Amino acid sequence: MYATHTAINPLEFNNMKIKNIKWTLMVVLATASIGFTSCEDEPDKYETTTATPSINYIRPVDVASKDSLLTSASMSSTICLVGNNLRSIKELVFNDQKAVLNTSYITDNTLIVTVPKTIPSTVSDKIYVITTKNDTIPYDFKVIVPAPTISSMSNEWAAANETVTITGDYFLDYSNYPLSIKVGDDYTLPKTAIQSITKTGITFTMPSDVPTGKNFYITTKYGTTKAAFQYKDxxxxxxxxxxxxxxxxxxxxxxxxxxxxxxxxxxxxxxxxxxxxxxxxxxxxxxxxxxxxxxxxxxxxxxxxxxxxxxxxxxxxxxxxxxxxxxxxxxxxxxxxxxxxxxxxxxxxxxxxxxxxxxxxxxxxxxxxxxxxxxxxxxxxxxxxxxxxxxxxxxxxxxxxxxxxxxxxxxxxxxxxxxxxxxxxxxxxxxxxxxxxxxxxxxxxxxxxxxxxxxxx
Structure with a gap:
């Protein structure tokens, strides 16, 4: 018995060899590329450092205002820290509120961050820089919180000893800077009259000696606001x-x-x-x-x-x-x-x-x-x-x-x-x-x- 052989066209045979060589070359190049990539530095990859960071100044993010220096900023505003070795910063704390850091906005010399929107419980007027070595470095900076806003009082004609509530916002009472209420220029509501204080409401017992026909004033660490209403107006x-x-x-x-x-x-x-x-x-x-x-x-x-x-x-x-x-x-x-x-x-x-x-x-x-x-x-x-x-x-x-x-x-x-x-x-x-x-x-x-x-x- 004789085996049957299919004749191969020399031209087709040469084309097959060329295709195999091309495929082998592509695989080799791809493998080499992977090796090269693993060996080369990634220019956009964020890497922390252990050097000691320093903040030279803080400025607005807006390029047009980059020459303006900031010593304070409002809650939820975005600012830019300028200094050295800023990639060694792993946390930023404003007063006692931790900020969210985005490494896409951090370089050795600049760090863009949004001031936390939560009102601090303890006010130190500082930013605390926490480094990768767990060192803490303070930097003087104030977070601007609005002065109180006063919306209404439950009963503007309340009788003496009646419980009333003033509603509004940013009624902030700190142990080192307590909230105070005045009626007119000369009368201060006794602290003992105040029953409770929340961010949006103050409940108190109306004293018998409150002057009538006078506006209320509420003062916090962040300012004084005059109410539109008067007592027994x-x-x-x-x-x-x-x-x-x-x-x-x-x-x-x-x-x-x-x-x-x-x-x-x-x-x-x-x-x-x-x-x-x-x-x-x-x-x-x-x-x-x-x-x-x-x-x-x-x-x-x-x-x-x-x-x-x-x-x-x-x-x-x-x-x-x-x-x-x-x-x-x-x-x-x-x-x-x-x-x-x-x-x-x-x-x-x-x-x-x-x-x-x-x-x-x-x-x-x-x-x-x-x-x-x-x-x-x-x-x-x-x-x-x-x-x-x-x-x-x-x-x-x-x-x-x-x-x-x-x-x-x-x-x-x-x-x-x-x-x-x-x-x-x-x-x-x-x-x-x-x-x-x-x-x-x-x-x-x-x-x-x-x-x-x-x-x-």
């Missing part, structure tokens, strides 16, 4: 429900209804206005007899005299864009408010005066702006003040809603738009439509005192 007082009109103050009902103005054991300061103590449906149906208070300027004989002055002659409504209406409110937990907005409506004599007023001017369809106050619109559809008086603040810039809750078409243009005031707890609607939320059936009692207009700052 009488600025811009429109209704204290105690003082008859005497050229300065206004008392009470002056419209279609005569709501209860009374005093009892719950009184804040003498008489108060009461709305409600009547059933309210979940859709806040019209019930002006129990839920509407009016002060409409003028008198029944078409004049403006001592019987019915315009409110803008009583309070200062100049710069109204930067003012708020305030009042104290009391809602017992036994009778929570669960439906309908409190519609707070200022209007000029072009819209309403006592002899010509009727109960349609504020929902006539012209889109006159008012505030809709609905603290009950929460997960529980219920609001009460726990049997305490609280201060309500509504900026006049929020008077931008129409009767039905939609955006108003018109708003204030001059102080003359503040002649009269209507407060009506009801849900408005045009053509049986409203964007105001539906609440729950309830029997609310809403007590109001000290209605005033004051500056926001």
């Amino acid at each position: 009488k600025r811009g007082m429109l209704f204290d429900f105690d003082t008859p009109w005497d050229g300065v103050n206004v008392l009470g009902n002056h419209g279609w209804h005569s709501q209860k103005i009374q005093h009892d054991d719950t009184s804040l300061s003498g008489n108060y206005l009461m709305l409600g103590d009547a059933d309210m449906t979940k859709d806040g149906a019209w019930n002006d007899g129990n839920f509407s208070f009016e002060y409409w300027a003028g008198t029944w004989n078409h004049t403006f005299d001592a019987d019915g002055p315009k409110l803008n002659d009583v309070g200062d409504f100049s710069d109204w864009q930067n003012k708020s209406i305030k009042f104290e409110m009391y809602i017992p937990s036994s009778n929570p408010w669960c439906a309908a907005p409190m519609q707070v409506i200022f209007a000029g004599t072009d819209k309403v005066t006592l002899p010509t007023a009727n109960n349609t001017f504020f929902h006539s369809g012209d889109g006159w702006g008012r505030a809709l106050y609905m603290p009950w619109n929460n997960d529980n559809l219920s609001y009460d003040t726990g049997g305490k008086w609280v201060t309500v603040t509504i900026p006049l810039s929020d008077f931008n809603k129409d009767w039905d809750g939609n955006a108003a078409k018109k708003s204030f243009s001059s102080v003359e738009d503040f002649a009269s005031l209507t407060i009506f707890v009801t849900t408005g609607s045009y053509d049986s439509k409203t964007v105001t939320p539906t609440g729950k059936d309830c029997h609310p009692i809403i007590k109001i005192d000290n209605i005033r207009v004051v500056p926001n700052k």
Whole structure:
């Protein structure tokens, strides 16, 4: 038997040899490349050192500002440390807060880092440089923390020995630099009156000797801030429900209804206005007899005299864009408010005066702006003040809603738009439509005192 042999073309044979040689060469080169790579230095590889680092100065990261030297920086700002042997730094601690280091931004001579955003518990005004040899080197540098911000006080008309809370932010109390509260220039709240301090709230017992009509000042290590509010503030007082009109103050009902103005054991300061103590449906149906208070300027004989002055002659409504209406409110937990907005409506004599007023001017369809106050619109559809008086603040810039809750078409243009005031707890609607939320059936009692207009700052 003879074996069968396939003839090979010499040209194909040569091509096969060339391909094998090429493949062998590629494998050799690849292997050599790996060897070369492992032997060569990687130019971008970060390597720590053990040399002692030094910081010459700190500057902004912005190249345009690189000649500016920094001795302090705000939380969360990014800065650049300039010095020597900075790759031997393994940690940076600002006061007592550790920063996050990114080796992509570290060279021997520069280190870019973001100042920690957490407020320090202990302030030393230093950066602590921790080296790879675990040495600690301090460097003087301040982290700028904001001065306190003051938002509100739970009851600006709190009685002596009442517990109140001031809310805001950056209320920082250190053992070596305690927080302090002043009222006016000369009165400091006793430390013993303060019950607790958190970053956003200060709770204290109101002393009996706090001066009235004075602003609060809160001081921390990082500055002093003046509150917009005053204790027992009488600025811009429109209704204290105690003082008859005497050229300065206004008392009470002056419209279609005569709501209860009374005093009892719950009184804040003498008489108060009461709305409600009547059933309210979940859709806040019209019930002006129990839920509407009016002060409409003028008198029944078409004049403006001592019987019915315009409110803008009583309070200062100049710069109204930067003012708020305030009042104290009391809602017992036994009778929570669960439906309908409190519609707070200022209007000029072009819209309403006592002899010509009727109960349609504020929902006539012209889109006159008012505030809709609905603290009950929460997960529980219920609001009460726990049997305490609280201060309500509504900026006049929020008077931008129409009767039905939609955006108003018109708003204030001059102080003359503040002649009269209507407060009506009801849900408005045009053509049986409203964007105001539906609440729950309830029997609310809403007590109001000290209605005033004051500056926001």
